[in-house]
Amino acid sequence: MLNLRLNYFKINAALLLGGTLLFSACGGSTTEGANSDLSGNIQIDGSSTVYPITEAVAEDFREEAPNVRVTVGVSGTGGGMKKFSRGEIDIVDASRTMNDSEKQLAAENNITFVELPVAYDGLTVVVHPENDWVNDITVAELKKIWEPAAQGTITRWNQIRPEWPDQEIHLYGAGVESGTYDYFTEAIVGESHASRGDYTASEDDNVLVQGVSTDPYALGFFGYAYYDENQDKLKAVPVNDENDSNGQGAILPSLETVKDGSYAPLSRPLYIYVNSRAASRPEVVEFVNFYLDNAAELGEEVGYIPMPAEIYEEQKQKFEQFSSGANATTQQQ
Known part of the structure; x- marks a missing residue:
């Protein structure tokens, strides 16, 4: 299944640049055990990092609820948070926590809203496979490369370590x-x-992968x-x-x-945030519960690190309390 999913991501890379990928029921058929009573639309946007796991969940959820359409957009965490904070989407994918201005x-x-961690990720520093001089790098060296003062001044590999080549560094991030x-x-x-x-x-x-993989003097992260x-x-x-x-x-x-x-300081949690108005709708409740039930397995299939089972159970309880409150508020209005 992993290879099928990764091929699916590659096929849809062009759609990612357009910003939205749509999952919808095909015809009137349903799969065995599918919840055909659920219907509606769920709009998701945000992080390209969280996209693969959310896309995998949405793909499988379609089989469970074929009459629910789930759109998964990619505008970055910041872009998704702006839409979420304006009430334009139901769920935002985020590779960081919500900041004060977004709140x-x-x-x-x-x-x-409610914040729900769904997996762990390790930001990965990468170079071209033919790069035979960078076999490790320190956090201090990464800072020397990426800090604002480096702009226009730290431009060559041998400025990081004298034994590295006197060649330009081409950065991707x-x-x-x-x-x-x-x-x-x-x-x-x-x-x-x-x-x-x-x-x-x-x-x-995907753009960064393409850049680093075709540039022998590249260094990037994603x-x-x-x-x-x-x-x-x-x-x-x-x-x-x-x-x-x-x-x-x-x-x-x-x-x-x-x-x-031990992979510090570049290990981090990944999140989804759910709007309370959306959490009052049964199709969203089912989708989020399905997400938390399957995030460990589907996340690992697409390269993420699952959280402990008890953390997912805690998040399910947290969401149940949140959605119950959202339903009560909706009924009072």
């Missing part, structure tokens, strides 16, 4: 609307949105699932945070190192 916009629009950008800059540079600007930026991780999907054309770089309490030496991202926290 304020939501409050101004009377939007209440997340766009400013991406939660990945926010997380990377805070974890590496020490301040969210503090970054040089002279690099190839995109909210679509979510682990996109590296995992493209290991044949990328080289992951072990990262050394120089803190032995997290694990000694340079560490590669993997299911194990992200889960146990």
